[in-house]
Amino acid sequence: xxxxxxxxxxxxxxxxxxxxxxxxxxxxxxxxxxxxxxxxxxxxxxxxxxxxxxx
Amino acid sequence: xxxxxxxxxxxxxxxxxxxxxxxxxxxxxxxxxxxxxxxxxxxxxxxxxxxxxxxxxxxxxxxxxxxxxxxxxxxxxxxxxxxxxxxxxxxxxxxxxxxxxxxxxxxxxxxxxxxxxxxxxxxxxxxxxxxxxxxxxxxxxxxxxxxxxxxxxxxxxxxxxxxxxxxxxxxxxxxxxxxxxxxxxxxxxxxxxxx
Numbered sequence: 001x002x003x004x005x006x007x008x009x010x011x012x013x014x015x016x017x018x019x020x021x022x023x024x025x026x027x028x029x030x031x032x033x034x035x036x037x038x039x040x041x042x043x044x045x046x047x048x049x050x051x052x053x054x055x
Numbered sequence: 056x057x058x059x060x061x062x063x064x065x066x067x068x069x070x071x072x073x074x075x076x077x078x079x080x081x082x083x084x085x086x087x088x089x090x091x092x093x094x095x096x097x098x099x100x101x102x103x104x105x106x107x108x109x110x111x112x113x114x115x116x117x118x119x120x121x122x123x124x125x126x127x128x129x130x131x132x133x134x135x136x137x138x139x140x141x142x143x144x145x146x147x148x149x150x151x152x153x154x155x156x157x158x159x160x161x162x163x164x165x166x167x168x169x170x171x172x173x174x175x176x177x178x179x180x181x182x183x184x185x186x187x188x189x190x191x192x193x194x195x196x197x198x199x200x201x202x203x204x205x206x207x208x209x210x211x212x213x214x215x216x217x218x219x220x221x222x223x224x225x226x227x228x229x230x231x232x233x234x235x236x237x238x239x240x241x242x243x244x245x246x247x248x249x250x
Contacts, residue, residue, distance in 0.1 A: 030185045030215045034238045035246075039207035052206035055156060 061144035064092070064135040080144050084138050086121070086122075086130060092149060097245060100159040100225070101233040104146060105167075114126065118167040143200050159228040160239075161210070164201065166194025186244055187218040193220035213237050219247060 064082040080092040089109040094102055107117035108129065122135050132138075168188040172178050181189040198221060202212075210223040213234055220241060224232055232236050 030183045030187070030217075032187075032215050032220075032238075032242060034213055034215045034234065034241075036234055037212040037214050039206075040184075042202050042207045042212060046202045050203040052209075053151065053204045055206075055209050 059144040059148060061141055061148050062090075062235075064145055064149060064234060077182075081151055081210070082141065086126075086138065090142065090145075092154065094145065097163075097240070098226055099161070099240065100157055101161045101222070101232070101237075101240070101245075102150075102153055103163040103165070103245065104150065105165075106142070110210055116170060116173075119173055121169055121172050129228060141235070143197075147200075147204060161225040161228060162223045163241070164194075164221045164223075165249070166191040166197050166221075168219070169178045169193070183217070185218075186249065187216045187220075187246060189215065189219060191219040194221070197221060199221055 062082040062084060064080050067079045068080050076096050078094040078096070080094070081089055082092070083089050085201050088107055091109050091112065092104065092106040094104055096102060103120055108120070111117040111120050122138075126137050127133070150162055153162075168178075168182075168191045172181065172188055172191050175182055178188070181191075183189065194216070199212075201221065202221060205212075206221050209226055211226060211229065211234075215221075215223040218241070221239065222237055224234075224237055
């Protein structure tokens with residue numbers, strides 16, 4: 001399959017709503033939790049064998 | 056930084072209509088299979104990276120499929136670990152290239168569920184109505200991998216275990232892409248575009 005073919009369908013697929021009941025069709029709302037991971041937590045849970053990328 | 060053990064990668068042409076929004080790269084792994092890497096451009100200089108084997112291009116499960124154990128054993132490999140780390144290092148090299156071109160670039164990683172994790176009969180408690188899957192194995196691996204290389208003083212780790220998404224927010228863009236803006240954008244734009 002040509003790779004370019006994959007992208008023509010993208011817009012149609014992206015707009016698909018999730019049907020949550022038989023009587024109504026609406027976008028399902030899921031409550032996702034987000035949190036910022038502190039620098040300390042990152043630094044304390046990684047191997048010191050690796051160096052951070054320099055940007 | 057020590058040199059990453061990775062595969063050589065090449066940029067390839069995608070559909071012209073979408074080339075501003077999706078960049079494509081390809082590389083070949085040690086099993087002689089070709090990977091396709093998709094870089095999706097979102098607002099706020101957010102880039103989402105997805106990849107899959109070219110052989111699986113036609114499959115709706117292309118982001119989910121893993122090599123079968125028998126396949127690796129037939130090629131003389133006990134595990135696919137060495138291939139997987141090289142794949143991640145290759146993706147990281149592409150990320151570095153993007154960051155060089157866009158100094159405000161932030162990166163989103165979504166740990167796509169394995170086929171078993173996406174199966175409601177096996178993993179229903181972690182599958183959400185919006186089709187995301189909580190706490191996938193790939194999400195946990197990407198978490199461990201990114202913290203090896205991305206300094207939290209350069210990138211803030213905005214994490215959502217319930218959707219298996221990790222956003223590395225570029226701190227040079229923190230005035231625009233605040234945690235609240237990022238959270239709303241992921242929920243209202245990025246997640247709906249995945250399903």
